[in-house]
Amino acid sequence: MSILKKVKRCSHCGAILQTESPEKEGYITSLILKKYPDGVLLCDKCFNEEKTEDNIIVLNDEFKSILKTIKEKNALVVYVIDLFSFEGGFPSEATSLLSDLDVIVVANKRDLMPKDSEDEQLISYVNHRLRVSSLKVKETILTSINSDYHIDELRKLIRANCEGRDVYFVGSSTSGKSALISEILKNFENKTNKYIVTYTFPNTSLRGFQIPITDKTYIYEVPGFPINNSLLGVLEKPIVNYIVPKKAIEDRKFNINDKVSLAIGGLAFIQQLTEEKTTVHCYASPKITIKAKRGDALKFFDSILKNGDQTNTSFKFRNLNNFDVYDFEITETGERDIGVLGLGWVQFKGNNQKFRVFVPKGVYVYTTRAKFKNVK
Ligand SMILES: Nc1nc2c(ncn2[C@@H]2O[C@H](COP(=O)(O)OP(=O)(O)OP(=O)(O)O)[C@@H](O)[C@H]2O)c(=O)[nH]1
Ligand SMILES: [Mg+2]
Numbered sequence: 588m589s590i591l592k593k594v595k596r597c598s599h600c601g602a603i604l605q606t607e608s609p610e611k612e613g614y615i616t617s618l619i620l621k622k623y624p625d626g627v628l629l630c631d632k633c634f635n636e637e638k639t640e641d642n643i644i645v646l647n648d649e650f651k652s653i654l655k656t657i658k659e660k661n662a663l664v665v666y667v668i669d670l671f672s673f674e675g676g677f678p679s680e681a682t683s684l685l686s687d688l689d690v691i692v693v694a695n696k697r698d699l700m701p702k703d704s705e706d707e708q709l710i711s712y713v714n715h716r717l718r719v720s721s722l723k724v725k726e727t728i729l730t731s732i733n734s735d736y737h738i739d740e741l742r743k744l745i746r747a748n749c750e751g752r753d754v755y756f757v758g759s760s761t762s763g764k765s766a767l768i769s770e771i772l773k774n775f776e777n778k779t780n781k782y783i784v785t786y787t788f789p790n791t792s793l794r795g796f797q798i799p800i801t802d803k804t805y806i807y808e809v810p811g812f813p814i815n816n817s818l819l820g821v822l823e824k825p826i827v828n829y830i831v832p833k834k835a836i837e838d839r840k841f842n843i844n845d846k847v848s849l850a851i852g853g854l855a856f857i858q859q860l861t862e863e864k865t866t867v868h869c870y871a872s873p874k875i876t877i878k879a880k881r882g883d884a885l886k887f888f889d890s891i892l893k894n895g896d897q898t899n900t901s902f903k904f905r906n907l908n909n910f911d912v913y914d915f916e917i918t919e920t921g922e923r924d925i926g927v928l929g930l931g932w933v934q935f936k937g938n939n940q941k942f943r944v945f946v947p948k949g950v951y952v953y954t955t956r957a958k959f960k961n962v963k
Contacts, residue, residue, distance in 0.1 A: 595620070599633035599921065599956070634719070644678035646812060649791035653809055654684040656789070657755045663748055664690045665741075666722065667758035667767060670709065670729070671699045671832060673716070674953050675814040675928045676759045682720040685757070689725045691744055692717060695763040697731040699832050701870070701959075708959040716955065732766045742771050745806075753804050760811030761819075768796065768808055816951040818854065818929030822901050829898050830854070830930055832872040839869045841879040848884040851877050853900030855927045855952075856888040856910075860941040871931030875899060888945065901947065910945040913952050917942070922957035932958070 595604045602613030606620060613630050620628070646654075657664060664685055668676035673694075694713045697706075710727050717724050726744055730737045745754055756764045777783075779799040786797035786807065795808035814820060819827055830852075843849050844864045849857040852875045859865060869877050876899050880887045885907065892905050904910065917923060919937040925944060926932030928951040946952050 595628060597628065597630040597633055599629050599919070602630050604628060604630060629715075644675070644680070644812065644814060644816060646678060646680045649788070649793050650810075650812060651680070651684065652790050653755075653788045653793065654681060654757075657757070657809075658684060658688060660753055661688065662753040662755050663745070663750070664688050665693055665745060665754060665756045666690050666717075667693045667695055667756060667762040667764045668713070669759065669762040670694050670696050670713075671836070671931075672759070672761075672814070672817060672819070672929055673713075673958070674926060674955070675817050675951065676762060677717060677720050677722070678759075678812060679720060681757070681812060682717070682722050686721045687723060689748060690717075690722050691741075691748060692722070692724050692727040693730050693741060693758075693767065694727065695730045695732070695767065697729045697736050698734045699835060701837060702835050704959040712956070712958045730763075730767065732763060732770055735770075738767070738770045739774075741767070742774065745771075749800070749804070751801075751804060754800070754806045755809055756806065757809045758811060759814050761814075762811060764808055764811060768798070768806070772798070814928070816928060816949060818927060818947065818950050820929070821903070821947055821949055822854075823903065825897055826899075826901055829874040830872050832874075834873070836870045836931065837873060839871075839877050840866060841869065841877070842866050843879055847879050847881045848887060849877065849879045849933070850888055850891050851875060851927070851930060852898075853888075853891045853895040853904070854930055854947065856884075856945040857925070857933065858884045858943040858945075860914075860943055861939065863938060863940070865935050865938065865940055868934040869931065870934065875930075904947045907945070909948055911948050911950070911952075913944045913946070915942045915944065915954055916940075917954070919956070922960055923954055924957050925952070925954045927952050934958075 604613050604615045606617040615630050706729055713727055714724055728737050728741055730741055758764055779802050781799040783798045785794055787794050793810045795810055798806040841849055842864050843859050845859055845862050851871055917937045917940045921937055923937045924932040924934050927946050934957045944952055
């Protein structure tokens with residue numbers, strides 16, 4: 588009888604995957620192939636290129652102690668991530684401590700993503716980014732409190748996967764853990780003789796809810812990891828209200844090249860160092876003004892910093908010296924994002940561009956493959 592078998596290829600460079608010759612095209616570690624037989628796969632070369640510089644959030648000992656307890660108990664982890672501030676959601680110190688556990692990833696704030704973005708693409712992106720950071724993702728679900736999206740499904744997923752174990756809600760600060768738990772509790776019937784209490788995690792001063800699910804097991808709400816390299820953490824309060832979107836972000840499109848640069852408010856500045864035109868799709872709060880301008884790039888940004896008002900400019904970052912500068916050389920040809928944590932991202936088609944990006948000092952800037960495809 589004839590046998591038909593689908594050949595596995597790298598989803599980035601398209602090479603046929605093979606496990607025999609590390610020096611040849613398409614090599615993938617055989618363990619990965621066995622572990623994720625149905626997943627989106629990358630050859631080892633593309634996988635390594637996809638790793639961004641490590642997100643350098645350092646967790647204090649109290650958080651580490653909670654994560655170690657979760658590991659010792661082999662608990663079920665519900666890992667909540669804010670889709671808008673996604674790259675701040677999984678500091679490597681946290682994901683490495685949780686690496687062998689079953690994880691349900693909840694990518695929250697779906698309502699903030701563009702209306703025409705597709706769930707399937709978002710899920711594929713989320714899974715890919717978390718696999719790069721070595722979490723063992725069992726299920727991924729997109730949720731939104733604001734539009735009551737998949738809350739019931741999340742409840743069912745937890746029930747189906749907890750298998751007599753404790754459940755810990757973890758994730759960065761403001762990812763939506765408390766909001767999700769309170770939604771879940773709306774249809775919660777407490778069949779135990781225990782109460783929901785505020786719980787202090789052993790050997791720490793950190794507190795969160797402890798919710799009984801059976802006589803022996805609980806849901807724990809772990810306080811959020813602080814994201815100290817997000818724009819949200821360095822700006823004064825009034826401007827934070829402008830940069831956190833309240834409704835779905837929309838595509839704003841600009842053409843830039845070595846003579847036309849892009850300013851996202853007075854908070855980030857993108858200068859292209861190579862000649863050929865790039866169409867960039869900007870995703871940020873609709874309240875932030877985005878401008879592209881021809882001419883002397885630094886003069887342009889400097890005048891925004893000096894003349895901008897408090898809706899788009901921070902009093903703390905009024906001078907080019909207050910900005911860190913990063914150069915990006917894009918070697919991939921697919922759709923890419925360059926993002927500024929807390930502010931948003933620009934999406935474009937990779938074409939060997941070089942970009943120079945200015946961000947307020949201490950703020951994390953990254954490039955990854957695009958969250959969703961919008962490059963026409
Ligand atoms: N647009 C939108 N906002 C949300 C959603 N879920 C939560 N938020 C908002 O995000 C902010 C943070 O939510 P919390 O539930 O307090 O976040 P948390 O993860 O408990 O934060 P920490 O307690 O600091 O760890 C609040 O302003 C919520 O209203 C959502 O699905 N969509
Ligand atoms: Mg909370």
